Amino acid sequence: MRTLVIGDIHGGLRALHQIIERAHVTPQDTLIFLGDYVDGWSQSPQVLDYLIALKTTNNCVFIRGNHDELLLHWLKDSKDNLMWYKHGGEATVTAYEKVNATTKQLHIEFLLALDDYYLDEKNRLFVHAGFTNMNGVKYEFFPKLFYWDRTLWETALSLDRAIKPNDLLYPKRLTLYDEVYIGHTPVTRIGKTEPVQMACVWNVDTGAAFKGPLTIMDIDTKEFWQSEPLNHLYFDEKGRN
Template sequence: MNRKLVIGDIHGGLRALHQIMERAKVTTDDTLVFLGDYVDGWSESPQVIDYLIALAKKVNCIFIRGNHDELLLDWLTGNTKNFDELMWYKHGGEATVLAYKSVPRETKNKHIKFLKELKNYYHDSRNRLFIHAGFTNMNGIHYEYFPKLFYWDRTLWETALSLNPTISKDSILYPRRLTLYDEVYIGHTPVTRIGETVPIQRACVWNVDTGAAFQGPLTIMDVNTKEFWQSEPLNVLYFNEKGRN
């Protein structure tokens, strides 16, 4: 059976990525949709990108762009004119910079190519949207004025999270953004902020960021059956590191 599997934010946690691939028993018949933020946090950001580049040669992979991936691309290409390096360091960038000290230029160039080719979103034939953070235009992704919001926005999840479940979709009070797609899969804002460590659905939005950057697990989920598999908490796998804690 061909599965479509969605993977939450990895943040340099290669050990966790290995675990979920094994626990979900991923095969070459599966399609993998990665929601972005492959880097910044734990110590193996370069190795995560190496792994994903190699994986895409064997398995059908769709790689979405996360905000941390763009930050890494800016740093690798020297595009740091409006770059707050200190802020990036505080949010996981320092571990990435340290990890790249031993990475040869040829490999860095391959990573730059990978980062440049990331997609802003993936909209499948069943009207399911896969996007790192969200979108703000009430008419949907094709009308977004500021594409950076695809990987920086938090208002879509906040809207879904705060929505009164008794409001009918037919009501004029129901947010139009939550009626456009049958399902929206996001990362970016970890569900650990609301005390959860499993994928959470609110309205049509599924949040698959289960806090791997901090003290939560990494998650892979079958979007058809909603079955999911998780790694051990990342602070357990990297017990001698801080991650983004």
């Protein structure tokens, strides 16, 4: 029995199939998805179909990402967003032209049921982007920050390695949880394509929205498996710039 965490998928169903196969996922495994299931590659509706089916065989935790929230607004309220359109939404809108009303409603229900965060019994936090409240996620005033914030990761990246957790200068946010697992900000921005740990924060977004692979990681052993780079799997698509 393993607990596996999965980074941002961004419509890349082929990559999702690969990591599930490469990690030899079984129904005994718990799967924690960090959000951003959609936008970027052409199979966003199929990714949601796959996840909805997966929760009938596995214990799954589905975290809400910012792209999932943007899709929900579009599906539920017909709310267009030009910036969303430019950052992966165009491929999603095109893909939904072939999706019937019944399936769209199932997707709306799935998106509405996503969790803002998940905190396990070992004080390990799973959240799409981050949080800002110095007392932790339960005290966050603005829930949207769970799937938009980048300051948690930026703080972890910039932390002086000489400062220890018991130091007065150590950021309080980085002392609240034993581990924090995030996506949202691709590690390709710092030239990496594998999960990166900074302080207690593990970033598992390895750039699947762009030219990186999709990653699944065992949170206990830190062993991980990756897909082929998404631009190789979708060689006939432009993806996100």
